[in-house]
Amino acid sequence: MRQTKVFLNEDEIPRQWYNIMADMPTPMSPPLHPGTGQPLKPEDMAPIFPMNLIEQEMSAERWIDIPEEVLEKYMLWRPSPLYRAYNLEKLLDAPVRIYYKNEGVSPAGSHKPNTAVAQAYYNKAFGIKKISTETGAGQWGSALSMACNMFGLECRVFMVRVSYDQKPYRRMMMETWGGKCFPSPSNITETGRKVLADHPDSPGSLGMAISEAIEDAVGKEDSRYSLGSVLNHVLLHQTIIGLEAQKQLEKIGEYPDVVIGCAGGGSNFAGIALPFARDKIHGKEVSIVAAEPTSCPTLTKAPFGYDFGDLAMTTPLLAMYSLGHDFVPAPIHAGGLRYHGMAPIVSHLVKEGLVEARSYHQLETFEAGIQWARSEAFIPAPETNHAIAAVIQEARRAKEEGKEKVILFNWSGHGLVDLASYDAYLSGKLTDYQLPDEEIERAKKTIGQFPKP
Amino acid sequence: MNRFDHLVLRCPRLGGEVTFAYCRREQGDLPCRMTLRCWQDLIPVEEHLRECLSDDEWDSCFHTPPKDKMTTILEIADAVKKRKNM
Numbered sequence: 447m448r449q450t451k452v453f454l455n456e457d458e459i460p461r462q463w464y465n466i467m468a469d470m471p472t473p474m475s476p477p478l479h480p481g482t483g484q485p486l487k488p489e490d491m492a493p494i495f496p497m498n499l500i501e502q503e504m505s506a507e508r509w510i511d512i513p514e515e516v517l518e519k520y521m522l523w524r525p526s527p528l529y530r531a532y533n534l535e536k537l538l539d540a541p542v543r544i545y546y547k548n549e550g551v552s553p554a555g556s557h558k559p560n561t562a563v564a565q566a567y568y569n570k571a572f573g574i575k576k577i578s579t580e581t582g583a584g585q586w587g588s589a590l591s592m593a594c595n596m597f598g599l600e601c602r603v604f605m606v607r608v609s610y611d612q613k614p615y616r617r618m619m620m621e622t623w624g625g626k627c628f629p630s631p632s633n634i635t636e637t638g639r640k641v642l643a644d645h646p647d648s649p650g651s652l653g654m655a656i657s658e659a660i661e662d663a664v665g666k667e668d669s670r671y672s673l674g675s676v677l678n679h680v681l682l683h684q685t686i687i688g689l690e691a692q693k694q695l696e697k698i699g700e701y702p703d704v705v706i707g708c709a710g711g712g713s714n715f716a717g718i719a720l721p722f723a724r725d726k727i728h729g730k731e732v733s734i735v736a737a738e739p740t741s742c743p744t745l746t747k748a749p750f751g752y753d754f755g756d757l758a759m760t761t762p763l764l765a766m767y768s769l770g771h772d773f774v775p776a777p778i779h780a781g782g783l784r785y786h787g788m789a790p791i792v793s794h795l796v797k798e799g800l801v802e803a804r805s806y807h808q809l810e811t812f813e814a815g816i817q818w819a820r821s822e823a824f825i826p827a828p829e830t831n832h833a834i835a836a837v838i839q840e841a842r843r844a845k846e847e848g849k850e851k852v853i854l855f856n857w858s859g860h861g862l863v864d865l866a867s868y869d870a871y872l873s874g875k876l877t878d879y880q881l882p883d884e885e886i887e888r889a890k891k892t893i894g895q896f897p898k899p
Numbered sequence: 900m901n902r903f904d905h906l907v908l909r910c911p912r913l914g915g916e917v918t919f920a921y922c923r924r925e926q927g928d929l930p931c932r933m934t935l936r937c938w939q940d941l942i943p944v945e946e947h948l949r950e951c952l953s954d955d956e957w958d959s960c961f962h963t964p965p966k967d968k969m970t971t972i973l974e975i976a977d978a979v980k981k982r983k984n985m
Contacts, residue, residue: 480970481977493985494976583914609915636982641927651925652912653971660975665983671976676968710911739911740936790967808909828909867909870916875907 450532452694454525460689461512463682466720466791468508469727474794493664494671496572499565502679510682512564513571519563519596523552524686528694529857533821534837540845543700544837546857547691547718548824554619556827556859557714558589558674561683565672566593575668576600580630580655583609584616585827585859586674591625601625604632604658607650615863630655637661675711676789684717687856692721695854702732702854704840708832709736709803712789718856720791723800733802736792737836740805806835812871814838815861827859828867901951903942911937923948929960 467474476485488500495503502510512520531544549557569577577599581587587603594601603625610617610629620627630650631638635658641648648654663671674680688705695701705722707715719734726732795801806814808828815831817838818824826834833855844851861868870876904920912933919938925931930948938944949957966974979985 477967477969480966480974486969486973490973493980494972582910582912585914606913608917608921609913613915645927649921651931653926656971657975660972661979664976664979665985671972673968673972710914739909829914864914867916870907870909875916876909 448532449698450530452528452530452698454690454693454697456521456525458693459517459520459525460686460693461517462509463512464685464689464721464724465502465505465508465510465678465682466685466723466795467506467678469724470794471727471798471800474790477790494660496569496574496670498568498572499679502568502682503677505678505682512686513567515597516564516567519567519593520560520686523559525690525694526551526687528691529822531822533823534818535841537817537821538838538841538845540841541848541850542841542844543850543852544841545691545695545700545702545852545854547687547854549687549714549717549856549858550824550827550860552589554585554589554592555862556585556589557684557687557717557856558586558859559593560686560717561674561680561713562586562589562593562672563596564683565679566590566597566599569670569672570597570599572670573668574599574670576602576663576666577670577672578602578604578659578662579672579674580604580606580652580659581609581616581674582606582652582655583613583864584620584627587625587627588616588619588623590672590674591620591623591627594625595623602659602662603627604630604634604655604662606630606652606655607648610650613863613866619863628658630658632658634658635661675713678789678791680713681716681720681789681791684713685720687714687717688719688721691718691854700852701730703851704733704735704853706735706737706833706836706840706853706855708829708836708856708858709738709788709792710829712736712792714829714856714858716789716792717858718854719795719801722854723795726800734795734800735836735840736796736801736803737832738803738805739808739811739832804836804839806832809871809876811835812868812876815868816871824857825861825865825868826857827861828864830856830858830861833858903944903947906942908937908941923951926960929956932960932965935961 479486479490491500527548529546529548535544552559579590581603591601605627607629617627628634631641631648631654633639637657660671663669705719707718709715715736722732796803811831814835815826818826818834837853837855840853906919907916910917922934923930
């Protein structure tokens with residue numbers, strides 16, 4: 447019988463996290479203190495994070511031991527299985543072998559507990575009793591609530607109100623694990639009270655929720671703030687994913703040609719990718735792809751024609767469905783992994799050419815997620831769908847090129863708490879745009895002067 | 900009521916569906932910095948927002964380089980410390 451899953455025994459779990467800062471081919475610019483303009487010092491971060499995590503944030507040590515207490519908690523779901531996606535392979539009919547790490551097996555249903563458990567442990571070890579954080583739809587808030595409960599800490603989560611009202615299930619998960627979840631803006635903090643006074647019906651925002659969480663933590667001896675993505679120590683904790691995958695692939699004599707992860711803040715991408723980026727830095731041939739969300743041309747609405755890829759009309763004409771090169775302002779073209787929410791480590795790897803960033807439109811990602819659910823059965827988190835879209839694209843390329851490829855990706859979480867998103871997609875709420883006729887006419891006029899494909 | 904307010908998109912930052920009404924007021928009276936990027940190929944968002952925003956508002960929203968996460972965190976923490984006389 448063919449083997450669908452590759453397991454590691456519990457005693458085979460990696461006992462160290464990998465820190466890519468030790469292997470960066472060029473140094474990263476040090477973060478500067480916004481007040482002084484000088485490189486950050488550990489004491490600058492001390493009111494916000496516990497010192498043991500600050501040390502990890504600034505560490506250049508290649509390997510960092512995973513404490514026994516953290517490993518014990520990891521064992522509830524780790525090592526996570528490595529799957530081979532035979533059914534998707536068959537559906538795609540391409541010369542590829544597709545492997546994925548199933549991070550949806552964690553109690554919170556995503557990769558987030560890999561760092562939540564570690565952060566809760568280090569806070570506890572430093573003598574902290576309460577952790578405050580913010581959350582969007584609740585994936586991070588629920589993971590941290592679970593982790594805090596494991597170590598007997600109080601967890602206080604400021605959840606953006608629009609999500610708090612629309613997405614009750616993750617809030618319920620937080621509360622089930624003992625976390626306290628407040629809609630942001632709240633009346634708990636001065637920041638929240640001020641917003642509510644001016645805008646009582648404010649739907650909140652991530653920026654507002656961050657401000658509330660930090661205000662809630664700073665200035666109290668027994669409280670600290672926690673972030674679930676972007677920062678170096680968060681990415682470090684996630685490397686257990688890729689380190690396990692390396693061992694699992696080795697067991698079956700495989701090595702990936704392509705490693706793929708979806709990149710929002712960068713932590714699940716980094717989790718699968720950084721150990722392979724290390725191999726690449728040391729000469730191994732492997733492509734590493736960060737799949738990020740974007741809004742790209744809507745194929746069904748825009749006219750198909752040749753157009754420039756830039757406003758200056760300096761790039762070669764490209765045949766594409768286009769609303770015209772003048773439709774968007776230049777800074778938008780420069781987006782792609784460079785917005786402020788992306789982890790500096792991932793941005794640096796892209797800049798160094800070690801990681802390729804690719805963008806996928808949300809409709810394409812949901813289509814990929816549906817294909818996955820109807821072949822491999824597990825329903826992916828909408829974020830995970832970006833990685834699946836990249837896998838499908840890679841498989842199609844392999845078919846076109848007639849080239850065998852081994853693809854590894856991070857199936858970062860299940861979508862069982864995100865079914866409202868699938869409902870929005872399946873019911874056409876995400877697609878039912880009526881671009882005004884004058885816009886289409888304007889686009890046709892713009893590209894009308896260029897040759898037809 | 901804005902003519903695009905009812906349209907729905909999945910917000911890559913929040914991880915859930917939001918309406919255009921949310922995006923255009925995500926920063927209080929200003930739109931989210933990602934509004935152009937998220938909506939650019941679905942509606943004439945640039946033209947629309949240029950009609951709604953002053954030049955200064957446009958610049959502060961879309962032409963001011965965004966801060967990285969650590970800077971944002973430290974600035975908020977410093978403001979809190981000042982307010983609490985720490």
